[in-house]
Amino acid sequence: MSRIKSCFDELRTDGRKALVPYVTAGDPSPGVTVPLMHEMVKAGADIIELGVPFSDPMADGSVIQKASERALKHNVSLKDVLVMVQRFREVDDKTPVVLMGYLNPIEVMGVETFAKAAGRAGVDGVLTVDLPPEEADELLVALQGQQCDPIFLLSPTTNEARVSKICAAASGFVYYVAVKGITGAGNLDVAAVEEKVAQIRRQTDLPVGVGFGIKDAASAAAVSKIADAVIVGSALVRKVEESDGQSDRLISDISGLLGEMRQAMDE
Amino acid sequence: MQNNVGQNSGVDLMSLPDEHGHFGPYGGIFAAETLMGPLEELRQAYETHLKDPAFIKALDHDLKHFVGRPSPLYHAERWSQQVGGAQIYLKREDLNHTGAHKVNNTVGQALLAKAMGKPRVIAETGAGQHGVATATVAARFGLECVVYMGAEDIKRQAINVYRMKLLGATVVPVESGSKTLKDALNEAMRDWVTNIDHTFYIIGTVAGPHPYPVMVRDFQSIIGREAREQIQEQTGRLPDALVACVGGGSNAMGLFYPFLNDKSVKLYGVEAAGDGLETGRHAAPLCKGRPGVLHGNRTYLMEDENGQIIETHSVSAGLDYPGVGPEHAWLKDCGAAEYVAITDDEALNAFHTLTRIEGIMPALESSHALAYGAKLAATMDQDKSIIINLSGRGDKDIHTVAALEGITV
Numbered sequence: 001m002s003r004i005k006s007c008f009d010e011l012r013t014d015g016r017k018a019l020v021p022y023v024t025a026g027d028p029s030p031g032v033t034v035p036l037m038h039e040m041v042k043a044g045a046d047i048i049e050l051g052v053p054f055s056d057p058m059a060d061g062s063v064i065q066k067a068s069e070r071a072l073k074h075n076v077s078l079k080d081v082l083v084m085v086q087r088f089r090e091v092d093d094k095t096p097v098v099l100m101g102y103l104n105p106i107e108v109m110g111v112e113t114f115a116k117a118a119g120r121a122g123v124d125g126v127l128t129v130d131l132p133p134e135e136a137d138e139l140l141v142a143l144q145g146q147q148c149d150p151i152f153l154l155s156p157t158t159n160e161a162r163v164s165k166i167c168a169a170a171s172g173f174v175y176y177v178a179v180k181g182i183t184g185a186g187n188l189d190v191a192a193v194e195e196k197v198a199q200i201r202r203q204t205d206l207p208v209g210v211g212f213g214i215k216d217a218a219s220a221a222a223v224s225k226i227a228d229a230v231i232v233g234s235a236l237v238r239k240v241e242e243s244d245g246q247s248d249r250l251i252s253d254i255s256g257l258l259g260e261m262r263q264a265m266d267e
Numbered sequence: 268m269q270n271n272v273g274q275n276s277g278v279d280l281m282s283l284p285d286e287h288g289h290f291g292p293y294g295g296i297f298a299a300e301t302l303m304g305p306l307e308e309l310r311q312a313y314e315t316h317l318k319d320p321a322f323i324k325a326l327d328h329d330l331k332h333f334v335g336r337p338s339p340l341y342h343a344e345r346w347s348q349q350v351g352g353a354q355i356y357l358k359r360e361d362l363n364h365t366g367a368h369k370v371n372n373t374v375g376q377a378l379l380a381k382a383m384g385k386p387r388v389i390a391e392t393g394a395g396q397h398g399v400a401t402a403t404v405a406a407r408f409g410l411e412c413v414v415y416m417g418a419e420d421i422k423r424q425a426i427n428v429y430r431m432k433l434l435g436a437t438v439v440p441v442e443s444g445s446k447t448l449k450d451a452l453n454e455a456m457r458d459w460v461t462n463i464d465h466t467f468y469i470i471g472t473v474a475g476p477h478p479y480p481v482m483v484r485d486f487q488s489i490i491g492r493e494a495r496e497q498i499q500e501q502t503g504r505l506p507d508a509l510v511a512c513v514g515g516g517s518n519a520m521g522l523f524y525p526f527l528n529d530k531s532v533k534l535y536g537v538e539a540a541g542d543g544l545e546t547g548r549h550a551a552p553l554c555k556g557r558p559g560v561l562h563g564n565r566t567y568l569m570e571d572e573n574g575q576i577i578e579t580h581s582v583s584a585g586l587d588y589p590g591v592g593p594e595h596a597w598l599k600d601c602g603a604a605e606y607v608a609i610t611d612d613e614a615l616n617a618f619h620t621l622t623r624i625e626g627i628m629p630a631l632e633s634s635h636a637l638a639y640g641a642k643l644a645a646t647m648d649q650d651k652s653i654i655i656n657l658s659g660r661g662d663k664d665i666h667t668v669a670a671l672e673g674i675t676v
Contacts, residue, residue, distance in 0.1 A: 053575075054574075054575065055444060055575040055576040055577075056444065056449060056450075056453050056561060056562070056576050057453075058299070058453045058456045058457065058562070059299040059301075059456075059457075059460065060457075061457070062443070065443055066443075069443070069444075072575060075573075077573035078573060078574070079573070102560075103297060103560045104559045104560045104561060104568070104570065104574040104575075104576075105573060105574035105575070106574070107558075107559055107560055107574065108559060108570065108572070108573065108574030109574070129299050130297045130298060130299060130560065130563070131297060132296060132297070132298065132300065132303055134287065134295075134296065135295055135296065135297060152300070153299065153300040153301075154300060155299075155300045155301040155303075155304075156301070157300075157301050157302075157303070157304035157305060157463065158300055158303070158304060159304060162303065162304070166300075177300065177301060180301055180460065180461060180463055180464075181301075181457075181460055181461035182457045182460060182461060
């Protein structure tokens with residue numbers, strides 16, 4: 001069983017929702033990422049989403065795009081990200097790690113080589129933003145047998161037929177993009193999200209995560225009432241930007257915000 | 268990969284792409300989920316309207332009376348004589364309204380935007396030609412227009428930036444990445460995904476997710492349809508070769524497409540070799556890159572060993588792009604077209620030559636095709652003919668040319 005399934009099973013038993021922070025690997029420098037991952041778990045993270053830097057992150061807003069640029073200044077590659085996961089796993093064998101990124105670095109490494117390396121490193125899920133299920137056959141086959149879940153996005157523009165097609169290809173959980181737009185943009189319309197999540201639940205038993213537009217403890221708490229997982233990205237990455245390269249400060253700022261969200265979600 | 272199903276095998280190259288937008292292994296839809304529904308809606312609208320006689324009538328009307336088509340096919344006799352080989356014919360897309368081939372496509376997409384009830388259009392631009400062509404049709408059809416342009420390109424193409432503003436467009440400088448065309452495309456895509464309900468994204472080249480590569484090719488193939496008739500009227504037969512520059516590749520695809528099944532016609536796409544292919548400072552993914560996924564499709568890319576897209580270099584902003592349309596990738600692999608490259612210096616020489624010998628000032632993009640066309644013609648007999656796509660006029664480039672020669676205009 002993948003770590004993601006065990007994680008959601010355990011949370012369900014406890015009556016809690018998953019808090020899923022996103023950070024870009026190697027931002028602002030490669031040494032920060034593994035300690036930051038451990039601190040996020042301590043602050044209440046259940047699953048960690050680790051961004052793989054890419055030169056042309058088309059679906060991301062300026063906050064995460066700049067995070068990619070900071071990491072790429074240090075030439076952080078997909079291979080380096082897998083090493084980070086491996087080092088995290090040496091200490092933490094429980095917290096699921098999902099890689100989030102774009103297809104091209106995977107294609108260059110070779111889809112099969114990547115899937116095997118990800119499995120070995122202890123990656124539990126792979127979300128490839130620009131790879132819809134229609135084009136994903138090769139990756140889906142490669143991830144099978146690596147205990148690695150293919151995670152797909154659903155959006156406000158996804159019609160019912162597509163929801164069912166995507167859920168059939170996905171495992172672990174599905175990720176509902178709560179706003180039309182890029183990461184870090186827009187304001188959350190909780191009622192609209194609730195309606196769409198209900199529609200998704202009619203078509204799948206997979207846990208439903210909700211991300212995009214969750215900025216603070218209040219929005220995290222609101223989303224945790226309707227979703228199985230609350231995914232937070234730009235609000236955390238902004239803390240990295242504001243820390244101006246001071247790793248102590250960014251770790252404590254991110255842990256602080258996650259702690260507030262955890263508390264609000266569990267109340 | 269050499270599939271050997273090119274012009275010589277009897278395979279109908281004009282039948283591609285398949286229903287999912289694939290040209291062999293290239294093309295497809297590699298887009299974030301939010302765009303999948305809108306792309307499908309666009310595909311359906313495009314296919315429906317293309318069969319609608321009223322839509323085609325409106326398109327033909329504007330191509331004739333607004334763009335000024337058909338564009339002439341001009342026999343460059345003095346230049347042909349100087350080169351001393353095949354007869355060179357120039358397809359005069361530089362004479363279109365707004366001065367380049369780009370407007371053929373923007374008229375089509377703007378009509379589609381109107382038909383789909385979208386009041387706002389956005390575009391990316393490199394040299395500014397596509398931005399100007401989009402701003403122009405937006406003014407013509409009363410649409411709001413926002414153009415994304417790399418901050419570097421804005422510096423290189425000040426005249427086109429002002430032209431777009433005069434036409435009522437908002438020009439947004441893009442400061443991310445290499446601050447050129449690829450980053451402008453990223454930013455336009457971000458705008459589209461955010462404003463999807465009321466916005467139509469007018470992509471300027473035969474790249475992007477399906478249906479863009481086929482749609483832009485179809486709108487641009489008026490170039491090849493006209494040229495195919497005109498050359499037969501003037502010479503009594505088909506040409507022996509076609510030559511066009513390739514950045515994203517829309518003017519080349521537009522010229523090539525109606526000839527794809529003519530086995531006797533050789534096709535040459537000319538990429539930008541910048542400082543020289545051996546220097547690494549170029550924009551020639553088909554000559555020197557490898558397949559990957561960027562901007563919604565699988566195609567040849569300029570990338571590093573980790574799959575990060577690398578910065579390109581060319582004296583011409585319109586060729587300064589690390590990818591290329593997926594149909595070109597396919598034509599390369601199956602041997603149906605040959606892709607070559609021309610350096611900045613060679614293109615500049617061709618710019619001056621055509622200006623002085625024929626009294627036609629070509630765009631620096633088109634100058635790449637002219638430079639290769641002259642080399643090719645010189646190897647051919649005088650009773651042969653080639654068509655070079657003169658895709659745009661050079662007025663926008665005179666500051667660049669002057670600066671390279673140390674002259675302040």
